[in-house]
Amino acid sequence: MSLDLAAIRAAHSRIAPYIHRTPVLTSATLDALCGGSLFFKCENFQKIGAFKARGAANAVFSLTDAEAKNGVATHSSGNHAAALARAARLRGIPAHIVMPTNAPRSKIESVRRNGGIIVLCEPTLAARESTCARVMAETGARLVHPYNDYAVMAGQGTATLELLEQAPHLDLVIAPVGGGGLLSGTAVAAKGAKPGIKVIAAEPADADDAARSFAAGRLIPLEKSSTIADGLRTSLGEKNFPLVRHNVDAIVTVSEESIVAAMRQIWEVMKIIIEPSCAVPYAAIMETRIDVKGKRTGIILSGGNVDLDALPWMKR
Amino acid sequence: MSLDLAAIRAAHSRIAPYIHRTPVLTSATLDALCGGSLFFKCENFQKIGAFKARGAANAVFSLTDAEAKNGVATHSSGNHAAALARAARLRGIPAHIVMPTNAPRSKIESVRRNGGIIVLCEPTLAARESTCARVMAETGARLVHPYNDYAVMAGQGTATLELLEQAPHLDLVIAPVGGGGLLSGTAVAAKGAKPGIKVIAAEPADADDAARSFAAGRLIPLEKSSTIADGLRTSLGEKNFPLVRHNVDAIVTVSEESIVAAMRQIWEVMKIIIEPSCAVPYAAIMETRIDVKGKRTGIILSGGNVDLDALPWMKR
Numbered sequence: 001m002s003l004d005l006a007a008i009r010a011a012h013s014r015i016a017p018y019i020h021r022t023p024v025l026t027s028a029t030l031d032a033l034c035g036g037s038l039f040f041k042c043e044n045f046q047k048i049g050a051f052k053a054r055g056a057a058n059a060v061f062s063l064t065d066a067e068a069k070n071g072v073a074t075h076s077s078g079n080h081a082a083a084l085a086r087a088a089r090l091r092g093i094p095a096h097i098v099m100p101t102n103a104p105r106s107k108i109e110s111v112r113r114n115g116g117i118i119v120l121c122e123p124t125l126a127a128r129e130s131t132c133a134r135v136m137a138e139t140g141a142r143l144v145h146p147y148n149d150y151a152v153m154a155g156q157g158t159a160t161l162e163l164l165e166q167a168p169h170l171d172l173v174i175a176p177v178g179g180g181g182l183l184s185g186t187a188v189a190a191k192g193a194k195p196g197i198k199v200i201a202a203e204p205a206d207a208d209d210a211a212r213s214f215a216a217g218r219l220i221p222l223e224k225s226s227t228i229a230d231g232l233r234t235s236l237g238e239k240n241f242p243l244v245r246h247n248v249d250a251i252v253t254v255s256e257e258s259i260v261a262a263m264r265q266i267w268e269v270m271k272i273i274i275e276p277s278c279a280v281p282y283a284a285i286m287e288t289r290i291d292v293k294g295k296r297t298g299i300i301l302s303g304g305n306v307d308l309d310a311l312p313w314m315k316r
Numbered sequence: 317m318s319l320d321l322a323a324i325r326a327a328h329s330r331i332a333p334y335i336h337r338t339p340v341l342t343s344a345t346l347d348a349l350c351g352g353s354l355f356f357k358c359e360n361f362q363k364i365g366a367f368k369a370r371g372a373a374n375a376v377f378s379l380t381d382a383e384a385k386n387g388v389a390t391h392s393s394g395n396h397a398a399a400l401a402r403a404a405r406l407r408g409i410p411a412h413i414v415m416p417t418n419a420p421r422s423k424i425e426s427v428r429r430n431g432g433i434i435v436l437c438e439p440t441l442a443a444r445e446s447t448c449a450r451v452m453a454e455t456g457a458r459l460v461h462p463y464n465d466y467a468v469m470a471g472q473g474t475a476t477l478e479l480l481e482q483a484p485h486l487d488l489v490i491a492p493v494g495g496g497g498l499l500s501g502t503a504v505a506a507k508g509a510k511p512g513i514k515v516i517a518a519e520p521a522d523a524d525d526a527a528r529s530f531a532a533g534r535l536i537p538l539e540k541s542s543t544i545a546d547g548l549r550t551s552l553g554e555k556n557f558p559l560v561r562h563n564v565d566a567i568v569t570v571s572e573e574s575i576v577a578a579m580r581q582i583w584e585v586m587k588i589i590i591e592p593s594c595a596v597p598y599a600a601i602m603e604t605r606i607d608v609k610g611k612r613t614g615i616i617l618s619g620g621n622v623d624l625d626a627l628p629w630m631k632r
Binding site for chain 1: 339341360361365580583584586587588589590620624625627629630
C-alpha cells in the first residue's frame with residue numbers, strides 16, 4: 001500500500017462528518033506586499049486547532065472493528081496526540097497517549113480534554129518508544145504514527161482537496177515540512193487533482209533534514225534542533241521520503257527570525273492566530289525564497305495552538 | 317433626518333464595493349460552554365480591522381461632489397481615524413485627522429498608511445475640538461463624527477444586515493456600546509429587518525454611561541474611564557440615545573476581569589484576534605448577564621486592532 005489520489009478522496013468521504021471544512025482566507029494587504037495572490041487554507045480553525053485532526057480521524061475510522069477494539073496508541077507531545085485522542089473518543093475506543101514528563105501543560109490538558117489515556121515517560125526518544133511498545137503489548141492497542149503512516153498521510157491530504165475546490169486556479173501550493181505527513185498528503189493530492197501545479201515545501205533552516213535529504217536523494221536524519229517551529233523538529237519519515245521525492249518540486253529553508261516575523265505579520269494583518277510552525281511557508285515568501293509574483297499560491301496554514309503567555313516576541 | 321432600515325439598505329448598496337463581506341464563524345466549544353448557538357460576525361476581519369470602515373465609507377460616499385470637494389475632518393485616536401482616511405483616499409479627497417500627541421504610534425501609522433493628513437494637538441477634549449474646528453475653518457472640510465452622525469450609523473448597521481442574511485434565524489443580537497454608532501445601526505437594522513428579534517448591548521461597568529442613561533431615560537455623560545476596552549471610553553451621542561432607547565431591549569455591564577478573560581478565551585478557542593472592546597459582548601455571556609441558553613445569538617465582533625507588545629495578560 002502507498003498513497004494516491006483515490007486514497008485521499010476516500011479519506012475525505014470517511015472523515016467529512018468529523019472535521020471542519022475550513023475556510024480559505026485572502027488578504028489584499030499581503031497580496032500587495034508579495035505581488036501575487038495568496039489563498040490561505042485555515043487549518044488553524046480545524047478541530048483541535050490543527051490539520052492533525054484529519055489524519056488521525058482517517059487512521060482511526062479506517063480500522064476494522066476487530067482492529068479497533070483494543071484502541072490506538074501513539075507517542076507525541078504535539079497536536080497529533082490531541083487529534084488521536086479525539087478521533088478515538090468519536091469512535092468509542094481508548095487512545096493511549098505516551099507523553100514526556102516535560103510536555104507543556106496545555107498539551108497534556110488538551111489530550112485529557114479529548115478523553116485520551118495519558119502515559120507519562122522520561123523525555124527521551126528511547127523512553128517514548130519503549131513506553132509506547134509496552135503499552136501496546138499490554139493493551140493490544142494499534143500504533144497510529146504521527147506521519148509515517150499512509151492512512152494518516154491520506155487524511156492530511158484532504159485539506160488540499162478542499163483547497164483546490166475552494167480556489168481552483170492555483171499555480172502553486174506551499175506546505176511546511178517536519179515528518180512529512182502533511183507534505184506527502186498535500187503533494188499527492190495536488191499533483192493528482194491538478195497535474196501541472198507546483199508543490200513547494202518550506203522548512204526551518206534549523207531543522208533542514210528534509211531539504212538536505214531531498215538534495216542528496218537519501219534520508220539524512222535530523223540532528224538536534226531547537227527551532228521555534230516546534231511542530232517541525234522531526235525527521236522526515238521513511239514512508240514519506242519517496243512520496244516527497246517524487247511529488248515535490250522544491251524544498252526551501254527559512255531563518256528563525258523570519259518565522260517570527262511571518263507569524264507576527266499574519267497575526268497583525270489577517271487577525272488570525274497561527275503557531276510558529278504554521279508561519280514557515282509565509283516566511284519563505286517574505287524571504288523571497290519562493291517566487292509568487294503574479295501567481296496564485298495556496299498556503300496550508302497548519303495550526304493555531306500557541307501558549308499566549310509565551311509568544312516569541314515576548315521573549316526578546 | 318434620522319435612521320431607518322431603508323437608509324441602512326441604501327448604505328449597504330453604496331459601500332459594498334469598498335468593504336469586506338465578513339464571514340460569520342461558529343464554535344462548537346463555545347456553544348457547549350454557554351448552552352446556546354453563537355454566530356460571530358467577524359468585523360475584526362473588516363478593512364482597517366474594524367466595523368468603522370463601514371460608517372466612514374457611507375459618510376464619505378454619501379456626500380455630493382460639492383460637499384466633498386474640500387475633504388473631510390474628524391478628531392479620533394481610534395479606528396474611525398484610519399477608516400475615515402481610507403474612505404477619503406478611495407474617494408480622492410483629503411482627510412484631516414486631529415489626533416492627540418499621546419495617541420499610540422500604531423494608530424498614527426495606520427492613519428498615515430491610509431493617506432490621512434495628521435494634525436496633532438494636546439491630549440484634551442477641548443484641544444481636540446478647537447483644533448478640529450480650526451482645521452475645518454481653514455480648509456472647508458466637513459466633519460464626519462465617529463458616531464453622532466446618521467450616515468455613520470447607517471454604515472455601521474450594514475454589518476447586521478449581512479449577519480441576518482448569513483444567519484437568518486437569530487433570536488438575539490448583541491453589540492458593544494461606546495458612543496452608540498454601532499449599537500444604533502445594529503438595533504435599527506435588526507428590528508427593521510426582523511421584528512421580534514432582541515437586541516442587547518454590552519458595556520464595561522467602568523464606562524457604564526449608556527446603561528445608566530438607558531435606565532434613567534436621559535443622557536448621563538461618562539465621567540473619566542480607564543476601561544481596557546478603549547474603544548468604549550466615550551459617552552453615548554445625543555443622536556444615538558433616542559435610537560438606542562427605542563430599539564434596544566437591555567444594556568448589561570461587565571467587569572474588566574471578564575473582558576480580559578473573554579478576549580483570551582476567544583483567541584484560544586476560535587484562533588482569531590479581537591481587541592478588548594470587541595470582547596465585551598462575549599464577556600456578558602461568560603458572566604451570564606445575558607441568557608443565551610437554547611437560543612441563536614448573533615454577536616458583532618467589532619474589531620481586531622491590538623498592540624501585540626502590550627496584551628492585557630502580559631501586564632499582570
